[in-house]
Amino acid sequence: MLRFIAGRLLRAALTIVMVVTFAFVVLRLSGDPALLILSVDAPPEAVAAFREAWGLDRPLWVQYFSYFGAILQGDLGQSMRDGRDAIDLVAERIPATLALTLPALALKVGIGIPAGVYAALHRNSATDRVVMVMAVAGFAVPSFVLGLLLVLVFAVQLGWLPSGGQDSWRHAILPVITLGIGGAAVLARFTRSAMLEVLGQPYIRTASAKGVPWRAVVRGHALPNAAIPTVTIVGFMVGSLIAGAVVVESVFSWPGVGRLLVVAVSNRDLAVVQCVLLLVAATMVTSNFIVDLLYGVLDPRLRTARGGGKG
Amino acid sequence: MDDPLVRISGLRVAFDGVPVLRGVDLAVGAGEAVGVVGESGCGKSVTWLAALGLLPGKARVTGSVVLDGQELLGAPMPVLDRVRGGQIAMIFQDPASSLNPVHRIGRQVGEALRLHRGMDGAAARAETRRLLDQVGIPDAGNRMDAYPHELSGGQNQRVMIAMALAGRPRLLVADEPTTALDVTIQAQILDLLATLRAETGMALVLISHDLGVVAETCDRVAVMYAGLVIEEVSSARLFDAPAHPYTQGLLSALPPLDGLPRQHLAAIPGSVPEPRALPPGCAFGPRCPRHASLCDEQVPPLVDVAPGQRAACRILGADVPPAFGLAAA
Numbered sequence: 001m002l003r004f005i006a007g008r009l010l011r012a013a014l015t016i017v018m019v020v021t022f023a024f025v026v027l028r029l030s031g032d033p034a035l036l037i038l039s040v041d042a043p044p045e046a047v048a049a050f051r052e053a054w055g056l057d058r059p060l061w062v063q064y065f066s067y068f069g070a071i072l073q074g075d076l077g078q079s080m081r082d083g084r085d086a087i088d089l090v091a092e093r094i095p096a097t098l099a100l101t102l103p104a105l106a107l108k109v110g111i112g113i114p115a116g117v118y119a120a121l122h123r124n125s126a127t128d129r130v131v132m133v134m135a136v137a138g139f140a141v142p143s144f145v146l147g148l149l150l151v152l153v154f155a156v157q158l159g160w161l162p163s164g165g166q167d168s169w170r171h172a173i174l175p176v177i178t179l180g181i182g183g184a185a186v187l188a189r190f191t192r193s194a195m196l197e198v199l200g201q202p203y204i205r206t207a208s209a210k211g212v213p214w215r216a217v218v219r220g221h222a223l224p225n226a227a228i229p230t231v232t233i234v235g236f237m238v239g240s241l242i243a244g245a246v247v248v249e250s251v252f253s254w255p256g257v258g259r260l261l262v263v264a265v266s267n268r269d270l271a272v273v274q275c276v277l278l279l280v281a282a283t284m285v286t287s288n289f290i291v292d293l294l295y296g297v298l299d300p301r302l303r304t305a306r307g308g309g310k311g
Numbered sequence: 312m313d314d315p316l317v318r319i320s321g322l323r324v325a326f327d328g329v330p331v332l333r334g335v336d337l338a339v340g341a342g343e344a345v346g347v348v349g350e351s352g353c354g355k356s357v358t359w360l361a362a363l364g365l366l367p368g369k370a371r372v373t374g375s376v377v378l379d380g381q382e383l384l385g386a387p388m389p390v391l392d393r394v395r396g397g398q399i400a401m402i403f404q405d406p407a408s409s410l411n412p413v414h415r416i417g418r419q420v421g422e423a424l425r426l427h428r429g430m431d432g433a434a435a436r437a438e439t440r441r442l443l444d445q446v447g448i449p450d451a452g453n454r455m456d457a458y459p460h461e462l463s464g465g466q467n468q469r470v471m472i473a474m475a476l477a478g479r480p481r482l483l484v485a486d487e488p489t490t491a492l493d494v495t496i497q498a499q500i501l502d503l504l505a506t507l508r509a510e511t512g513m514a515l516v517l518i519s520h521d522l523g524v525v526a527e528t529c530d531r532v533a534v535m536y537a538g539l540v541i542e543e544v545s546s547a548r549l550f551d552a553p554a555h556p557y558t559q560g561l562l563s564a565l566p567p568l569d570g571l572p573r574q575h576l577a578a579i580p581g582s583v584p585e586p587r588a589l590p591p592g593c594a595f596g597p598r599c600p601r602h603a604s605l606c607d608e609q610v611p612p613l614v615d616v617a618p619g620q621r622a623a624c625r626i627l628g629a630d631v632p633p634a635f636g637l638a639a640a
Contacts, residue, residue: 202403203411208365209403210423210474211396214388220422224413300458301412 008292012285019281020071023274024064032056033080033268054080054270067274076278077271079264086275090257094242096166097249097256100175101241107180108187108237113230115184116191120199121218131188138185147178147251164253175252179245183237190233194226201225228298235291239284243276316341316481316514317362317399322374324354324361324538329587331357333538334374336613339482344508344515346525346546348561349535350583355518358535359484363399364391397427400475404487406467410459416443417455420474427478442473446503465496472503482514483507489524501528522561526550531619534558537584537594540613542622554622556599593625601626 034050035042051057055066070077076087119131141149154174155163162171198204199222207221208214237244246258253259257276264272296303315338324332332354339345347355360366362376362383376383378398383391395401403409411419420439424430430438436455443451446469459467468488475483485504489497505528508515519525525532526546534542534555542555553559560579581598584590590597592607599606605625613621 202405202409205360205365206403206409206471206474207411207422209363209395209401211392211394211426211478212422213392221411221414225411299413301460304458304461 005293008289012289015285016278016281020068020274020278021064023277024067025060027268027270027273028060028063031268033270036268037080071278076275079272080269081267086271089272090260090275090279093255093257093260096254097242097245097258099172100179100245100248100254100256103172103176104179104183104245105237105241107176108183109234111180112184112187113191116188116230117195117218117223117226119188120192120195123196128192132192135185135188135192138181139189141182143178143182143247144251146181147175147248150174150178151251164251166254171252171254175245175248175254178248178251187230187233187237191226191230194229195222198222198225224298228295231291231294231298235287235294238290239287242283243280315339316343316379318375318377319358319362320375320377322358322361322376323372324357324366325371326369330589331370331538331586332361333610335535335538335540337533337540337543339514339516341481342508342512342514343531344505344517344529346529346532347516347518347535348520348522348525348532350520352583352586353535354538355520355535356486359401359486359516359518363395363401365395365401392426396423396475396478396480398478398480399482399484400478400480401484401486402468402471402475402488405491406471406488407459407464407491409471410467412459415456415458416462416470420455420470420477423474423477438477439473442476443470445476445507446470446473447499448473463496464492465500468492468496468500469503472500472507476507476511479511480513482516484516484518486518487520488517490519497524504528522549522565534561537589538586539594539610539623541595541624542620543613544620544622548617548620552617552620554616554620554627555595555624556601557595558622560598593623 033054034047034056038046038050048057055063058066067077076085078084079086079089115131115135119128122128151163151174154161161173163174165171204217204221207217212220242257243261244258245254245256246261248254249256249258250262257279261273261276263269264276317339319335319337322332322335322337323330335354335358337345337347337358347358349355357366361370361372364372364383364386366372372384374384378394381390383394386394410416417436417439420442421430421435424435424438428438439455440451443455448454448466448469454462454466459470462470471488472483483504488504489500492500501524504515504517507513515529517525517528522532526549529546531543531545532549533540534544534557536557542553542558544553544558549558550562553562557579560577563577564579579598584594584597590607592609593599593611596602596606601624603626611623611625613623614627616622616627
């Protein structure tokens with residue numbers, strides 16, 4: 001088990017290094033922050049001074065290694081716009097983003113999983129078809145379309161809810177719904193197919209044949225097995241808690257990490273972009289790691305395969 | 312049989328309008344061992360899944376299944392839940408996938424104890440251990456904490472049997488219990504079933520496509536073809552005096568144990584008809600060497616051939632040449 005965890009941790013670290021490297025290279029290939037921040041009309045001396053100040057005049061590999069060295073010492077760089085620490089800029093946005101993504105996650109899990117289980121248990125019934133049509137629709141409609149649609153109906157037409165901003169909890173309702181519906185649809189479809197797969201397994205028939213009441217068959221025998229694939233999707237959603245709201249935050253002018261990222265990218269504010277990407281990669285990798293550990297809890301076959309032995 | 316434990320009569324099952332069982336009549340007496348044989352798709356398993364209400368919802372089931380005077384078809388779910396495992400237990404072909412992979416085997420056996428004998432905690436654990444011992448699981452005390460994937464196929468089938476015994480059923484239906492197992496293990500499992508039957512006095516229905524297995528383990532054999540029982544005969548008479556041409560065909564398709572080597576096995580010509588395109592009258596007609604025009608008039612009923620033997624054939628008894636050259640073998 002220890003070897004398994006060590007291996008996963010090594011892979012996690014490698015993933016983060018690769019993400020950071022990729023971001024570093026692409027950002028530097030895609031535009032000159034000096035010209036963007038100082039504007040193209042800036043005098044050449046100013047541009048040169050800016051480049052020197054931020055170390056942009058050094059060879060790329062020197063920049064790369066000094067950047068990495070700084071990261072290892074916990075220094076994620078400063079914003080080129082106002083000189084503040086990038087990590088502070090990002091950290092102060094995280095609560096706003098979580099204020100959207102956490103309720104949205106609850107919505108996804110709270111609606112998606114029960115809907116999928118219900119649809120599977122009532123396969124081919126009218127309810128099943130309704131749930132699946134809604135799931136396909138919720139999955140197919142992009143979040144910016146859904147977001148604008150909700151704004152049009154509930155903010156513009158009905159005037160019930162604000163269309164953007166972050167002044168009260170009412171401002172969060174539309175973005176949370178926008179975020180939640182797509183994920184609930186994905187989870188419903190996934191849960192349904194996982195349940196159908198499991199319900200067709202011989203051990204479900206065995207449980208019925210030994211006299212287990214149907215509800216207990218579903219609860220005690222089907223759900224624990226269907227949880228294994230479902231956990232993968234939920235884990236992916238947990239991993240996107242930080243970065244999953246880029247589009248929705250833009251649509252609803254929500255001052256979270258996502259909007260910070262959009263602004264930072266268009267300004268080529270290198271340190272901020274890299275800091276956000278590092279954070280996103282770390283969240284993703286962490287949630288994947290937790291999912292991997294959960295697999296072992298849920299599925300004894302994997303536990304044995306990992307050399308954990310019995311128990 | 313005057314007062315059987317289970318009497319199935321006129322049992323019909325259709326999936327999406329396609330008939331799979333076409334009026335099965337079968338009775339099992341208390342403590343009796345009955346074999347059910349036939350090719351894949353003839354309805355051997357469906358008969359018993361239907362009897363216990365274990366078929367998927369789209370199956371249309373009609374007829375009657377009476378256990379101890381109680382009708383099971385259409386019985387309320389709580390009644391069926393008491394019968395399943397408590398009166399009639401069932402084990403299946405593939406033991407590895409018939410056990411829940413995420414639960415320890417002790418828990419799975421214990422669940423049956425809790426449901427049918429109200430046992431919990433230490434008592435259930437002790438009884439689980441005794442049952443696992445009884446079915447020949449070595450080191451049962453430790454093995455009960457194992458997961459199915461940690462056991463071999465044969466051991467998993469023993470666990471299935473222990474689980475079936477847990478409810479003290481009066482009938483155990485074993486649906487091809489050895490098909491997925493190695494030949495050496497097959498014999499052990501069949502021995503185990505015979506021993507347990509002797510110890511507990513429960514009745515046994517052994518579903519198989521293997522005539523030899525069935526004849527060895529059972530008192531009586533029902534041969535099924537295309538959704539009907541076409542012959543019922545004691546195991547002793549099965550090999551000596553099979554009456555239905557299909558039964559005769561099955562027997563002559565067996566390799567002779569004492570025969571000369573390099574002898575061709577007599578295969579039954581043709582193939583089993585599709586359930587949605589059955590021939591008129593006797594479903595075996597098109598493949599039958601005795602086939603005559605009267606065979607196509609109606610589905611032949613089971614008629615007495617000899618004491619303890621019934622067959623569904625219109626051309627029985629008379630001076631008929633043996634089908635499929637049995638004599639030539």
